[in-house]
Every structure is written in C-alpha cells, then in structure tokens.
Amino acid sequence: MVNGDSVQARMDQQTLDAGPGGAELHLDPRRDSGISAISYRSNSTLTESVQSDNPVFRFVEENGRTYHSYKEGRYPLPNDAREQGRSTVEHHLWRLTLRDKLYLAPINRLNHVLDIGTGTGLWAFELAVRFPNARVIGTDLSPIQPQYIPTNCQFEIDDAEDEWxxxxxxxxxxxxxxxxxxxxxxxxxxxxxxxxxxxxxxEFKDFVFPFRCDDNSWNGTALQTWNRLLEDCIVRSGRRLYVEEYAQMFHNVGLVNVTERLFIWPISPWPQGPRNEHLRELGRWTRKNLLEGLESLSLMLLTKFGGMSKEEVLQLVQNAKADFWDTKNHVYVQM
Structure with missing residues (x-):
C-alpha cells in the first residue's frame, strides 16, 4: 500500500529560449542583517504591484473566511490566518516525509530557483536560507508571505498559467x-x-484526491460521505483531478529522467508494528493538518457547487472530524 505522487524531471541539454521581460531581484539595502523587506516587481505584466492600498490586499470575505482577490475564485481554499497556520503544519509534514529534505531532485548547486504557488512562502524562505548564494522567487495569487525575508528571496503576485x-x-x-x-x-x-x-x-509534489481506504474500513462513515461529496463538487466546479497525470505531462513536453516517488500519509496513527513508527508519526501530523484542513477544503466548494448552507457544511465537517480519532478507519492520502 505504497501510493502517491511526487514527480521530478531533468531538463535536457537543449532548452527553449526565454521570452522577453523578466524578473529581477529587488533587495533591501540591509544586507548585513541577512534579511530584506518583502519586495514585489511592478514594471511588467508578470507581477502586480503590492502596496497597502492595492486591491490584492482587500481579500474576499465569504462564510467567515477570506480568499484571494487577485483573479478571484481561481483557488478554492482560504488565505486567512487559520489557513496559514494549517499550511505551516503541512510544511512540517512534507519535511517529515522527505526526511528533512526540501526537494528530491539530484542537484546541489542552485543559482536560480522558482517556487510556483508558494503560499505562505515557507519552502522558498527555507531554501533561500539553506542556499544563500541562490536567488529564490516564490509566486502566488495571495500576498500572505512574511514581511521580512532573506536577501536572496523574493515573492511575486503571479498566476503561473499566464505568460512567463x-x-x-x-x-x-x-x-x-x-x-x-x-x-x-x-x-x-x-x-x-x-x-x-x-x-x-x-519537481511537483502533491496529494491525490480522493482519499483511499483499501480494506473498506471507513464504509458508512461521515468521512467517506464528505470525501464523496467533495469529489463531486470538484468536478462540478470544472476542476480536474490531475495529479496522477504529472509524470505523463512531464514526458509530453520533452523532459527526460522522469522519476515518480510514492508516499502515503495515514489520516491518523493507525499503522501498526515496530516498522511503522514513521508512518504513525506522519499519521499524527496528518490528522492535525486535516482537522483544520477539512473546513478549508469544504466551505467554498460545498456551498457553491453542492447546494449546502454554511451550517450544513460545518456540521458535515464536524462529523467527519470524529472519524480521524478512530484508528480502525484505515484511510490514507496518496502523496
């Protein structure tokens, strides 16, 4: 039962030319401190200028949560303090999974690094600290990254589906x-x-939805019901569940040495036996992540595309949360 999706691939010797324009690093002059104030480019279509009066800071409020306003509705999860805290837990989960590595690709010398959909920016921040000679850019739809960052790190408001x-x-x-x-x-x-x-x-790292249960031990649970309803609403929203297609997509554009690494996150510390202590630790942190994450995943999708009220969604989420405490439910997330 080893499943999941973490895909990396190497660029061959011949690469395509970059287009016009570009992204340059704008650093705070306080280099001796090793920290710069967050800076955003504003002289091209690549990045929206981020100032206190910029509309990207006026987040959309819905069902008691806030969401990004730049390209409103593109991403269905909130960006508020609760979700940022959950993202910190998930970042720790990835570090546990990869044994404290930030990436798996066999490369040690880094000059320029790009982190797509950086979120709170923790991955980009830590990589910049570990590789002080590398220039690291993190992009996202939400300006929720830390105010003070390493001098070799920069965050931009950008949609990765726009022209680079x-x-x-x-x-x-x-x-x-x-x-x-x-x-x-x-x-x-x-x-x-x-x-x-x-x-x-x-390198793309992601989780596969829906959740899995090989022995049907979750049959009839609220968690299974939640899983099915969310999957239905994802499809109704016009989104694809594409993670398991990553490797083929890499091949299709001409990348070589494509490698897929498979992991699982148990939803609780249910794996038994002395050899499964690492899985149990992952299960404890996965439970912590999902106890907060179920609401984040659910509110927009289930109210907009499932016809449910906020109260109905919260009740369903609360019922599903109870199933995370029953270790007889052998449910896991493919990574």
Whole structure:
C-alpha cells in the first residue's frame, strides 16, 4: 500500500529560449542583517504591484473566511490566518516525509530557483536560507508571505498559467500542494520547461484526491460521505483531478529522467508494528493538518457547487472530524 505522487524531471541539454521581460531581484539595502523587506516587481505584466492600498490586499470575505482577490475564485481554499497556520503544519509534514529534505531532485548547486504557488512562502524562505548564494522567487495569487525575508528571496503576485516573462533560466522549478490551483496544468508545465536551465530540474509534489481506504474500513462513515461529496463538487466546479497525470505531462513536453516517488500519509496513527513508527508519526501530523484542513477544503466548494448552507457544511465537517480519532478507519492520502 505504497501510493502517491511526487514527480521530478531533468531538463535536457537543449532548452527553449526565454521570452522577453523578466524578473529581477529587488533587495533591501540591509544586507548585513541577512534579511530584506518583502519586495514585489511592478514594471511588467508578470507581477502586480503590492502596496497597502492595492486591491490584492482587500481579500474576499465569504462564510467567515477570506480568499484571494487577485483573479478571484481561481483557488478554492482560504488565505486567512487559520489557513496559514494549517499550511505551516503541512510544511512540517512534507519535511517529515522527505526526511528533512526540501526537494528530491539530484542537484546541489542552485543559482536560480522558482517556487510556483508558494503560499505562505515557507519552502522558498527555507531554501533561500539553506542556499544563500541562490536567488529564490516564490509566486502566488495571495500576498500572505512574511514581511521580512532573506536577501536572496523574493515573492511575486503571479498566476503561473499566464505568460512567463523571466529573463533568467532556473536550475530548479518547484510546485507543491497545487492540486486545486491550475485550470490547465499542461500550460504550467510547458512554461516551466521553457524556463529551465540546461540540466535544470522540475519537481511537483502533491496529494491525490480522493482519499483511499483499501480494506473498506471507513464504509458508512461521515468521512467517506464528505470525501464523496467533495469529489463531486470538484468536478462540478470544472476542476480536474490531475495529479496522477504529472509524470505523463512531464514526458509530453520533452523532459527526460522522469522519476515518480510514492508516499502515503495515514489520516491518523493507525499503522501498526515496530516498522511503522514513521508512518504513525506522519499519521499524527496528518490528522492535525486535516482537522483544520477539512473546513478549508469544504466551505467554498460545498456551498457553491453542492447546494449546502454554511451550517450544513460545518456540521458535515464536524462529523467527519470524529472519524480521524478512530484508528480502525484505515484511510490514507496518496502523496
């Protein structure tokens, strides 16, 4: 029962030329502190200027949560403090899964790195700290990244499905937890291919939805009901569940040395036996992640596309949460 999806691929020697324009690093002059104030480019269509009076800061409020306003409705999860806290837990989960590695691609020298859908920016921030000579850019629809960042790190408001205008080529292009982000993941992967340096690597890490249960132990549970309803609403919203297609998409654009690594996150510490202590630890953190994440995943999709009221969604979520405490439910998330 080892399943999941973490895909990486190497750019071959011959790469496509980058388009016009580009992204440059704008650093705070306080280099001796190793920290810069967050800075956003505003002199091209690549990035919206981010100022206190900019509309991207006026988040959309719905069902008691806030959502991004730039390209409103594109991403169905909230961006408020609760969701940012949950993202921090999920970041820890990825580090546990990869044994403290930030990426799996076999590359040690990094000059330029791009993190697509960076969210709170934790991955980009930590990579910039670990590789102080690399220039790291994180992009997202929401300006929710930290105010103070390493001098070699920059965040931009950008939609990865728009035209890429970077001048530089990237040694590593990274994407994590973007299963609900893209209308056309093929467009993103094609743009990434064009932006990779010779021998550069593309790495996508994501979770596969719906959840899985090999022995049907969750039959009749509220969690199973929630899982089925959310899957239905994802389809009704016009979104695709494309994570298991990543490897083929990589091949299709011409990437070579495509490797797929498979992991699981148990929804609780249900795996038994002395050899499964790591899985039990992942299960404890997955439960913590999903106890908060179920509401984030549910509110917009189930109210807009499932015909449910906010109160009905919250009741369903509450019932499903109870199933995370029963270790007889052998449910897991493919990664």
């Amino acid at each position: 205008l970077y001048r530089q080529k990237f040694d590593l292009i990274h994407s994590r937890a973007n299963v609900f982000s893209f209308q056309s993941p093929e467009t993103v992967i094609t743009s990434a291919y064009s932006a990779l340096a010779s021998n550069g690597w593309l």
